Amino acid sequence: MEREILFGDHLRLPEASFSSSCELELLRLLRDVDLAVLEKHQSWRSQLDDAAAARRRSEAELEQARRELRSSRDEIDQLRDHIGYLESAQADLVSKYEKRLADLRGDVLKIKKRYGELKTQPESQATPDFWRVRASDLEKELAELRREAASLKGVNGDTDSRERELRRVIAEKDGVIDRLTETVTQLTKRVRHAEGVKATPPDWGDRGCQMVDEFLGAFEGQREKNIEGLRRKIRGHVKEVTAKFEHDRKTM
Secondary structure, three states, rough: HHHHHHHOOOOOOOOOOOOOHHHHHHHHHHEEEHHHHHHHHHHHHHHHHHHHHHHHHHHHHHHHHHHHHHHHHHHHHHHHHHHHHHHHHHHHHHHHHHHHHHHHHHHHHHHHHHHHHOOOOOOHHEOOOEEEEHHHHHHHHHHHHHHHHHHHHHHHHHHHHHHHHHHHHHHHHHHHHHHHHHHHHHHHHHHHHHHHHHHHHOOOOOHHHHHHHHHHHHHHHHHHHHHHHHHHHHHHHHHHHHHHHHHHHHOO
């Protein structure tokens, strides 16, 4: 059957009645050529099957890389939403404290002004004492609020530090996404290359075998390095960010 595929109906062996040495030598030569071509054809079939299997594996890994790419983008969106929430909460808290400080500062100024007016009235001694005590109490409250404001700045500094850390993680994951995108592109090219190899008619020269060998060697050499390494790094980032989120949620 293989021989019919290769040569069709055009190859005819000499009749048994031909007995010249030249014809016998030609018969042996044709037989050797037939066997060599069949062996080459079988070898090419085996290499082509290996290339098809490698293409199927690369397609599965390509799909896995795409899923991880989508997952990384979703995680980055969550990180950015969390940063926006922290910035909004920080701005609201600072605004409330600043308003409270401004109101108390205005009350203290009014009290001091009123106290100054009362000091010019010698007939009333109890009233200035009352306002003096009141002014002192408000000044103490104002000092306490200032300490709280200073403490708040420290908390805001910690929040800024967490935001910077989140932004750093986002930048790193952006880099992971870029590398994953490049990996997806390379895997897509290799899949298309393997499909092109499968669609190419057999060429009994050395170039066909060399092309298959180059594809298999390049694929096997880079597969684990480009996919498994990135997968481990992404999982590590996900665990790290998740732990930080849980810690921040418990401490807020």
